Amino acid sequence: MLEDRPVLTVTAVNQYIKSIINRDDNLKYLYVKGEISNFKLASNGHFYFSLKDDKSLIGAMMFASYANKISFNPENGQEVVILGSIDVYPPRGTYQIIVYQMEEVGAGAALLELEKLKKKLLAEGLFDESRKRQINLYPKAIGVISAPNSAAIKDILTNLKRRYPVADVYVFYSAVQGENAAKELLNAFNIAQQYPLDTLLIGRGGGASEDLSAFNDEDLVRAVAYSKMPVIACVGHEIDTTLVDYAADKRASTPTGAAELATIDRREIEQRLSFALQDMQESLINRLKRMKDDVLSYQETLDLKLRQLVSHYQEIIKHKALALETLNPENVIKRGYSLTIDEKGRTITSLKEVEKGQKIKTIVKDGIISSEVLDMEEKSNGKKL
Numbered sequence: 003m004l005e006d007r008p009v010l011t012v013t014a015v016n017q018y019i020k021s022i023i024n025r026d027d028n029l030k031y032l033y034v035k036g037e038i039s040n041f042k043l044a045s046n047g048h049f050y051f052s053l054k055d056d057k058s059l060i061g062a063m064m065f066a067s068y069a070n071k072i073s074f075n076p077e078n079g080q081e082v083v084i085l086g087s088i089d090v091y092p093p094r095g096t097y098q099i100i101v102y103q104m105e106e107v108g109a110g111a112a113l114l115e116l117e118k119l120k121k122k123l124l125a126e127g128l129f130d131e132s133r134k135r136q137i138n139l140y141p142k143a144i145g146v147i148s149a150p151n152s153a154a155i156k157d158i159l160t161n162l163k164r165r166y167p168v169a170d171v172y173v174f175y176s177a178v179q180g181e182n183a184a185k186e187l188l189n190a191f192n193i194a195q196q197y198p199l200d201t202l203l204i205g206r207g208g209g210a211s212e213d214l215s216a217f218n219d220e221d222l223v224r225a226v227a228y229s230k231m232p233v234i235a236c237v238g239h240e241i242d243t244t245l246v247d248y249a250a251d252k253r254a255s256t257p258t259g260a261a262e263l264a265t266i267d268r269r270e271i272e273q274r275l276s277f278a279l280q281d282m283q284e285s286l287i288n289r290l291k292r293m294k295d296d297v298l299s300y301q302e303t304l305d306l307k308l309r310q311l312v313s314h315y316q317e318i319i320k321h322k323a324l325a326l327e328t329l330n331p332e333n334v335i336k337r338g339y340s341l342t343i344d345e346k347g348r349t350i351t352s353l354k355e356v357e358k359g360q361k362i363k364t365i366v367k368d369g370i371i372s373s374e375v376l377d378m379e380e381k382s383n384g385k386k387l
Contacts, residue, residue, distance in 0.1 A: 141200035161261035183216035205236030
């Protein structure tokens with residue numbers, strides 16, 4: 003029943019089909035051999051054509067950025083080998099192959115050989131992400147392999163000096179295209195391995211695929227994969243990819259990008275130092291504030307303890323004073339007691355301290371009584387002395 007099924011728009015159907023195809027890795031980066039037909043060069047530089055064999059035909063499209071790199075003029079009836087990915091054009095509901103590289107048959111055989119080498123090295127694990135090393139952003143020494151007087155070497159050196167002028171830079175010149183380029187690049191690479199480098203950059207500016215072929219040399223690719231120091235490849239532009247790019251630890255789309263990957267910008271260092279100094283100042287200020295608060299707290303606590311201690315001892319002194327005041331002979335006398343002293347003012351506390359006829363004085367609360375000892379009697383048994 004129609005009412006039991008969702009109703010889709012044509013656009014939704016085409017977009018869904020496109021999403022399925024775009025997720026299928028088996029439809030990406032295919033090498034396809036066929037004959038060109040219906041070729042058209044658009045005003046914006048794009049190529050539109052069909053690729054066919056004796057039984058089938060598929061639409062094809064090549065953007066101008068890729069088309070500008072091929073070394074021949076495509077024509078109807080020409081047999082070619084292309085590298086491309088399948089895609090869907092939703093407005094028309096058609097699928098086509100988006101072409102990245104194109105070679106004439108014969109030249110296309112080299113493209114197929116390159117793919118065979120790529121698969122071989124991939125199977126050996128030379129392109130594995132687990133092999134990739136981190137780049138030291140604070141290098142002491144950086145090596146650069148490129149052509150002398152090239153725009154690439156100038157861009158790299160200019161940006162290294164601008165970004166991180168404290169690093170030593172060693173340049174190893176080599177041809178980057180031509181018959182001897184692969185051999186020269188490998189020789190320069192091996193020489194660079196003998197230097198105490200933190201990072202090694204290897205690359206050149208953009209060019210046609212055949213101009214970049216030296217960077218697909220198997221010996222060079224293996225040397226890059228087993229380099230003593232991390233390698234940054236910067237071969238061509240964003241749309242160019244060589245086997246050296248796959249083997250390197252990092253890949254930059256431009257020579258300038260390689261210099262940026264190899265170093266931290268000194269302005270970023272200055273900014274980080276500024277932030278660190280600011281954090282230190284804030285931390286120090288906060289710490290001093292906490293110390294000040296602690297000192298004030300300790301001071302208040304100490305003041306309180308001292309006041310309590312002083313108050314405690316004042317109470318003790320007060321009680322002692324009262325006790326002493328209670329034992330003061332004058333106060334004792336005031337309570338009705340008397341104090342007897344001899345002629346020298348010494349207190350008489352025993353009969354043994356006086357004798358008959360001795361002059362003594364008795365202090366009472368309202369005066370002094372002078373007297374003479376006439377008789378003495380012990381208290382214990384009333385015996386006269």
